[in-house]
Amino acid sequence: MAIIIDENTNVLVMGMTGRQGTFHTKQMLDYGTKIVAGTSPGKGGAVVEGIPAYNSVREACANHKIDASVVFVPAAGTKDAALESIEAGVGVVVVVTEGVPVHDEIEMVAYAKRRGAIVLGPNTFGIVSSGKCKMGIPPNKYFVEGPVGVVARSGTLTYEIVGNLTANGLGQTTVVGMGGDRVVGTTFIDVLQMFEKDPLTKAVVLIGEIGGNAEETASEYIKTMSKPVVGYIAGKSAPPGKRMGHAGAIIERGKGTFQGKVEALTAAGAKVATLPFEVPGLIKEMLGM
Amino acid sequence: MFEYMGKELFAKFGLPVPSGRMITNPEEAAAVAAEIGKPVVIKSQVLSGKRGKAGGIKFADTPEQAVAAAKEIFGMIIQGLPVERLLIEEKLKIDKELYMSITVDGAAKMPVLIASAHGGMDIEEVDEEFIIKQHIDPELGMHPFIARDVVRRMGIPLSGPHGKEIVKIIQTLYRIFKQKDAELVEINPLVFSDDKVIAADSKVTIDDDALFRQKDLPYVEERSATEKAAKDLGLSFVDLDGNIAVMANGAGITMGTLDTLQYYGGAAANFLDCGGGTGREATAEALKLLIAKNPKSMIINIFGGITRCDQVALAFKDIKESVGFPCPVVIRLVGTNQDLGREILAEVGVEAFDFMQDAAKKAVELAAQG
Numbered sequence: 001m002a003i004i005i006d007e008n009t010n011v012l013v014m015g016m017t018g019r020q021g022t023f024h025t026k027q028m029l030d031y032g033t034k035i036v037a038g039t040s041p042g043k044g045g046a047v048v049e050g051i052p053a054y055n056s057v058r059e060a061c062a063n064h065k066i067d068a069s070v071v072f073v074p075a076a077g078t079k080d081a082a083l084e085s086i087e088a089g090v091g092v093v094v095v096v097t098e099g100v101p102v103h104d105e106i107e108m109v110a111y112a113k114r115r116g117a118i119v120l121g122p123n124t125f126g127i128v129s130s131g132k133c134k135m136g137i138p139p140n141k142y143f144v145e146g147p148v149g150v151v152a153r154s155g156t157l158t159y160e161i162v163g164n165l166t167a168n169g170l171g172q173t174t175v176v177g178m179g180g181d182r183v184v185g186t187t188f189i190d191v192l193q194m195f196e197k198d199p200l201t202k203a204v205v206l207i208g209e210i211g212g213n214a215e216e217t218a219s220e221y222i223k224t225m226s227k228p229v230v231g232y233i234a235g236k237s238a239p240p241g242k243r244m245g246h247a248g249a250i251i252e253r254g255k256g257t258f259q260g261k262v263e264a265l266t267a268a269g270a271k272v273a274t275l276p277f278e279v280p281g282l283i284k285e286m287l288g289m
Numbered sequence: 290m291f292e293y294m295g296k297e298l299f300a301k302f303g304l305p306v307p308s309g310r311m312i313t314n315p316e317e318a319a320a321v322a323a324e325i326g327k328p329v330v331i332k333s334q335v336l337s338g339k340r341g342k343a344g345g346i347k348f349a350d351t352p353e354q355a356v357a358a359a360k361e362i363f364g365m366i367i368q369g370l371p372v373e374r375l376l377i378e379e380k381l382k383i384d385k386e387l388y389m390s391i392t393v394d395g396a397a398k399m400p401v402l403i404a405s406a407h408g409g410m411d412i413e414e415v416d417e418e419f420i421i422k423q424h425i426d427p428e429l430g431m432h433p434f435i436a437r438d439v440v441r442r443m444g445i446p447l448s449g450p451h452g453k454e455i456v457k458i459i460q461t462l463y464r465i466f467k468q469k470d471a472e473l474v475e476i477n478p479l480v481f482s483d484d485k486v487i488a489a490d491s492k493v494t495i496d497d498d499a500l501f502r503q504k505d506l507p508y509v510e511e512r513s514a515t516e517k518a519a520k521d522l523g524l525s526f527v528d529l530d531g532n533i534a535v536m537a538n539g540a541g542i543t544m545g546t547l548d549t550l551q552y553y554g555g556a557a558a559n560f561l562d563c564g565g566g567t568g569r570e571a572t573a574e575a576l577k578l579l580i581a582k583n584p585k586s587m588i589i590n591i592f593g594g595i596t597r598c599d600q601v602a603l604a605f606k607d608i609k610e611s612v613g614f615p616c617p618v619v620i621r622l623v624g625t626n627q628d629l630g631r632e633i634l635a636e637v638g639v640e641a642f643d644f645m646q647d648a649a650k651k652a653v654e655l656a657a658q659g
Binding site for chain 1: 470593
């Protein structure tokens with residue numbers, strides 16, 4: 001098993017005919033993702049890598065069973081695209097786009113909540129259920145099946161850590177990117193709860209960063225988990241008041257600090273790695289391997 | 290956005306603000322003060338709180354005094370920011386100071402209204418028990434009943450003129466917050482002046498990501514020249530104090546690179562995230578920004594996903610063959626199109642590292658030697 005998506009998930013690619021959409025449609029297909037359709041308003045009828053494009057999500061849904069959609073639409077049109085998927089009844093919406101206005105994010109997330117849809121992102125690398133299905137942009141070769149669940153705010157840092165896990169013989173059940181923005185659809189706790197219930201997940205890696213209080217809130221739940229958790233927090237050397245790339249990665253008025261997050265995680269029983277490459281060792285230690 | 294810009298925005302939406310005008314020359318203070326015809330307050334316009342404590346706010350009873358005060362404040366440096374503009378306003382009779390703001394609560398994923406009957410100071414210094422927080426359901430929006438409830442919780446009678454006015458102000462503030470894509474709209478203090486309620490100060494921050502649809506709003510550049518140049522390339526750059534220039538792809542791994550350099554005893558000169566599928570030209574331009582930092586060494590740490598290793602390698606080759614690098618460069622290159630990228634690097638005699646920690650360690654060593 002895996003969480004959120006698996007080998008049976010029928011995927012829709014929104015913005016499939018664009019540069020990123022086309023490139024990553026091929027990458028996702030190569031990984032084994034079951035892409036059944038795409039959308040590109042005005043370009044319905046086009047075919048990308050053998051996959052038909054439609055003008056709208058409703059039209060795609062009329063012709064295919066769609067379980068999840070991945071959004072590669074530019075920021076100005078991202079809210080529209082995400083709402084379109086949710087409105088059509090798609091249960092999982094992965095929003096890769098970066099630079100989406102925060103007011104649009106609030107609206108998308110509120111509507112998803114009302115409709116019971118899972119939104120990952122905006123500004124996420126996506127999600128990979130290793131060996132089964134990939135939605136989003138991570139490089140294919142590092143994601144192999146295994147016992148570790150990974151949840152993160154940041155993309156490349158996740159590839160870094162997943163690469164380290166794989167190199168050390170630790171594959172993954174599912175790797176979930178929540179997105180780097182201040183308002184995103186899914187929180188650490190949502191994903192930790194799913195990992196706690198997933199029988200194949202034996203341990204969880206939480207990759208956080210400075211800013212906000214998502215790691216602190218997650219720590220409250222980690223206290224109650226039966227599975228071991230290893231954390232890594234980026235931004236130890238970041239000066240206060242500077243936004244470190246992600247809209248959410250900023251220490252404001254003394255809140256969201258590295259120290260505060262590490263203390264919260266440690267107090268909850270998680271082990272926190274100092275550098276990314278230490279994560280596999282800590283997982284093995286906690287699993288008694 | 291400067292205070293006077295925020296107040297102009299407030300006035301456009303019908304929020305009560307003191308009468309006044311912005312000036313860029315202290316001599317103009319006389320005319321503005323005469324026009325107001327009452328005692329005035331002269332306020333430095335800088336993007337920093339604590340202006341009062343720094344001496345950046347003064348009062349004057351006559352136009353002559355206003356000019357003298359304006360001359361004193363003009364050119365002051367407040368928290369590193371030079372005073373180049375002043376706001377001259379009527380001096381308000383202040384009976385009571387309150388606090389009011391709307392911002393985004395990322396954890397709750399919705400806007401939050403923060404209000405207090407204790408205003409005028411930093412809201413962080415106000416006791417929790419005097420702070421009212423009201424989340425605003427984005428699908429419901431702001432309605433009079435919500436505003437009335439906030440006023441009630443602030444302990445202000447709804448029957449009086451102040452209560453009724455604040456109900457209106459709360460609704461208007463939310464309208465500004467929504468329509469202008471604000472991250473923060475703040476009035477501190479909101480003052481009672483006889484029967485009136487007036488926004489004596491303003492702080493408005495607009496979401497950078499929404500500027501494409503807020504083109505009519507005034508924009509104040511808060512970034513350094515390099516940070517701005519990077520932003521124009523679609524990249525995210527932050528100036529730091531160390532001597533190792535850093536380029537990585539993705540905010541998280543860039544922070545991780547900085548942390549790893551620090552772990553090995555080095556210090557980064559900057560944060561540069563060239564992620565998000567940046568192409569060859571923009572990456573080359575970004576490398577020039579790093580060269581301009583005059584670093585002792587440089588580290589390029591790429592774990593390609595949406596970013597393709599070959600594009601980064603080509604950009605590196607372009608710069609090496611054109612302007613050249615003034616310091617040693619360490620490259621870690623893995624991920625999408627990795628083999629292609631390494632072939633290109635081999636053409637210019639560079640071998641890439643496989644692991645980030647090895648590359649970081651090397652960059653620190655080279656910086657120490659240089």
